[in-house]
Amino acid sequence: MDDLAFLLILLAITCLLSGPAALILSIVALRRVNSAAGQSTKTAAPFVRPEPVVPIKPAAPPTPLVPPAPAGQPAIPAPQIVIEPPKEKTRDAVVSLEQRIGTWWVLIAGVITIFISAGFFLKFAYEHYWIGPWGRIGIVAVAGIVSLAVGEITRRRGYGIAAKGTTALGFAILYAADFTAYQFYELIGSVPAFATAIVITAATMTYAVALDDVVATFLAMLGGFVTPVIISKGENMPMPLFGYVLVLSTGIMLCAYWRKWRAINLLAFIGTFALYTGWFEKFFRLQLHAAGPPEQMTIALSWLGIFFGVYLVLPFVYGLANRVNARNDDVWLVVINASLTFYYLWTILFEQYRAALALCAAGLSAAHLAMMGPVFVRCREDNRLRQALLAIGLAFLTTAIPLYWRMNATTLGWTVEGAILVFIGIRYRSILTQLGAVTALGLACAKLVWQLPMHTDTFRLALNPTFGTWVFVSAILWLCHFLYRRNSRSLDDPANILAQLFYAAAAILLFAAFAMEWYWNCEYNVVTTTVLCPELFIKGMILILAAFILLFILRPVCPKGVLLRGLATTFAVAAAIFTIIAFPEIYSRSFKIFANIEFAAASVFIASLFVSAYLLNRRINEEPKGKFFTVGLSLLAVLVLWVVLSEEIYAYWRCRNIYVARVDNWEVIASMWMSVAWATYGSLLLVGGFWQKMKILRYIGLSVLGVLLIKVFVVDMSAVSTIYRIMAFLATGVTLVGVSYLYQFLRKRGFFDTALAKNQQNEKTPH
Numbered sequence: 001m002d003d004l005a006f007l008l009i010l011l012a013i014t015c016l017l018s019g020p021a022a023l024i025l026s027i028v029a030l031r032r033v034n035s036a037a038g039q040s041t042k043t044a045a046p047f048v049r050p051e052p053v054v055p056i057k058p059a060a061p062p063t064p065l066v067p068p069a070p071a072g073q074p075a076i077p078a079p080q081i082v083i084e085p086p087k088e089k090t091r092d093a094v095v096s097l098e099q100r101i102g103t104w105w106v107l108i109a110g111v112i113t114i115f116i117s118a119g120f121f122l123k124f125a126y127e128h129y130w131i132g133p134w135g136r137i138g139i140v141a142v143a144g145i146v147s148l149a150v151g152e153i154t155r156r157r158g159y160g161i162a163a164k165g166t167t168a169l170g171f172a173i174l175y176a177a178d179f180t181a182y183q184f185y186e187l188i189g190s191v192p193a194f195a196t197a198i199v200i201t202a203a204t205m206t207y208a209v210a211l212d213d214v215v216a217t218f219l220a221m222l223g224g225f226v227t228p229v230i231i232s233k234g235e236n237m238p239m240p241l242f243g244y245v246l247v248l249s250t251g252i253m254l255c256a257y258w259r260k261w262r263a264i265n266l267l268a269f270i271g272t273f274a275l276y277t278g279w280f281e282k283f284f285r286l287q288l289h290a291a292g293p294p295e296q297m298t299i300a301l302s303w304l305g306i307f308f309g310v311y312l313v314l315p316f317v318y319g320l321a322n323r324v325n326a327r328n329d330d331v332w333l334v335v336i337n338a339s340l341t342f343y344y345l346w347t348i349l350f351e352q353y354r355a356a357l358a359l360c361a362a363g364l365s366a367a368h369l370a371m372m373g374p375v376f377v378r379c380r381e382d383n384r385l386r387q388a389l390l391a392i393g394l395a396f397l398t399t400a401i402p403l404y405w406r407m408n409a410t411t412l413g414w415t416v417e418g419a420i421l422v423f424i425g426i427r428y429r430s431i432l433t434q435l436g437a438v439t440a441l442g443l444a445c446a447k448l449v450w451q452l453p454m455h456t457d458t459f460r461l462a463l464n465p466t467f468g469t470w471v472f473v474s475a476i477l478w479l480c481h482f483l484y485r486r487n488s489r490s491l492d493d494p495a496n497i498l499a500q501l502f503y504a505a506a507a508i509l510l511f512a513a514f515a516m517e518w519y520w521n522c523e524y525n526v527v528t529t530t531v532l533c534p535e536l537f538i539k540g541m542i543l544i545l546a547a548f549i550l551l552f553i554l555r556p557v558c559p560k561g562v563l564l565r566g567l568a569t570t571f572a573v574a575a576a577i578f579t580i581i582a583f584p585e586i587y588s589r590s591f592k593i594f595a596n597i598e599f600a601a602a603s604v605f606i607a608s609l610f611v612s613a614y615l616l617n618r619r620i621n622e623e624p625k626g627k628f629f630t631v632g633l634s635l636l637a638v639l640v641l642w643v644v645l646s647e648e649i650y651a652y653w654r655c656r657n658i659y660v661a662r663v664d665n666w667e668v669i670a671s672m673w674m675s676v677a678w679a680t681y682g683s684l685l686l687v688g689g690f691w692q693k694m695k696i697l698r699y700i701g702l703s704v705l706g707v708l709l710i711k712v713f714v715v716d717m718s719a720v721s722t723i724y725r726i727m728a729f730l731a732t733g734v735t736l737v738g739v740s741y742l743y744q745f746l747r748k749r750g751f752f753d754t755a756l757a758k759n760q761q762n763e764k765t766p767h
Helices: 002-043 092-128 133-156 160-183 190-211 214-231 238-259 264-288 297-322 328-349 354-378 383-404 408-428 431-450 465-486 494-525 533-551 562-586 597-618 626-660 666-691 695-719 722-748 751-764
Strands: none
Touching: 133 160, 160 190, 160 214, 160 238, 190 238, 214 238, 214 264, 238 264, 238 297, 264 297, 264 328, 297 328, 297 354, 328 354, 328 383, 354 383, 383 408, 383 431, 408 431, 408 465, 431 465, 431 494, 465 494, 494 533, 494 562, 533 562, 533 597, 562 597, 562 626, 597 626, 626 666, 626 695, 666 695, 666 722, 695 722
């Protein structure tokens, strides 16, 4: 067994030294081959005298034909045609790829392989008790020193690529020796171990910076971060591990500072948090599920804070020192660092220490906002970095508020923050900041919805904190719309589109606040025996709908744009459907027809539709696309008025039969008066269509009369008694005859010929 151990040890030492030895032998052999080839080229004599080669001159390019110049004018020079000889295909691309594979890729793979084999050898030797601790450390240290010596010797002889890789391997092996001597064998204390690690790190970084060798830094960094994983015995020792990682990552990032290497900071960050994640998942997550506070929570939080501070500050040291704007990868590193840090804070603290998590979020916010100070002083033009720090800081502040306070202050804080971010985003034209504003305002709106219902008991109408919060958020959204509106230059400008969106959000939120406030008022505050709550709610809602239709149209409160016009039309259609369906339900007593509060409320709603169409028509030149919405609102108003008139007549006779005195055949009487009303209404529409020269209005009037005709012949013929049938037919017939005479009169006056000629002229006129 001893002989076998001796042979294995000898084999391991041979493996460790075979890489550098093979490299030296290859270099020597290559140099001898090159020198031999040069000598053979000089001494070799030609055995055949070559014949002189007469070069074949290429044919002259054809002279282009140039017409003779007129008399008295200078001759036009013939254009010069240059024919370039065809380029010969070379093998540079193939050779370049081959050289990259044979030098860099193979070198990196070889270095990593040798380093891993050394680590596994040490682990195997430890498990089988072959060599004493000092012997194992000595073997590793000697291998590292030999690699350094070989690398330096070959570098001075002109083999830079291989030399750098070999030197990086030596530094990585020395890292392994130092860490193993301290953590596993306890041959040295923590102070000598960390001092040695610092010396190795300093030497590695000095070498890399002096030679401007990013590959050496990468390999040394890889070896440094992989060492704890390979040599690990599975013991929970976070303090030495994280102390070692801190020294390694700090040295690496200082190296990146001097040489401004782009990828080093990110790779160091990945290595640091990879080791932290490995320890967290293997040892600490189990403590979170145990009863009571985790044993190592202080260690986990402390080192998390240290790593967060390192990767918040060090990526910007070079830029701040040299007044250079931060690069994109540095900014993204800060974002990833903040996100990953908060993830671990959330995992550790959310379940049992929510207030502490809120304070940590506030601390992260303060750190990022404080970082803006040095950036502003040293790099005033680095708006991108300042905006990123501001967005992250305010995002953490937004997160801290609901974790600590559970009241309306959360919503108010998010809303104010959103307005501030909108102002900053517009001022500095930062898309990221504006997205943060939308997020904050979205969270505020979501918080309002989450806290529904608004009331669960009696309250003061409109004078309560909940309703005030809804109004406040709506006002802030309107303010954001105003900020974008000031910066818009045209209807198609993105700022104008955002202004419309914010205005729409403000109006919808305010409408929801008024609607729910009125609903809960009717539910909890109204206690009366004369007026039922559903009827009161419907009347109030009709008035609220009428006001908010105008709010989507009224200028200068509402901005220009087809988006809001479309939303106003959609809102008006929904409000009209609600009014048509709910209007018959508000009559629960007898009333005077067309002279009651209920019909007055419906008339206000219909008037708001007409006024909205009129306001849009006044600005038809400013917004050409508004003509469609003007016509739509006008037709909607006409339709709602027709239906409401019919419902008013029907409800009048129904309530008279119920609450005054029994009326025989009240449904027949109501149907007859509805026919009279339809005939009158259709005639008025025709007159209005001729007066305003609106063909669509005349078609609607004819449609109403057509529906009336169908009603008379289908419904009234079978369901109405004789006397009422006579009255319905008489009213319908007289109306239709009158309409016919009206058309004949206007035809003689040339009304239709004039309208046709005008339409043809408009079609021929180019737009």
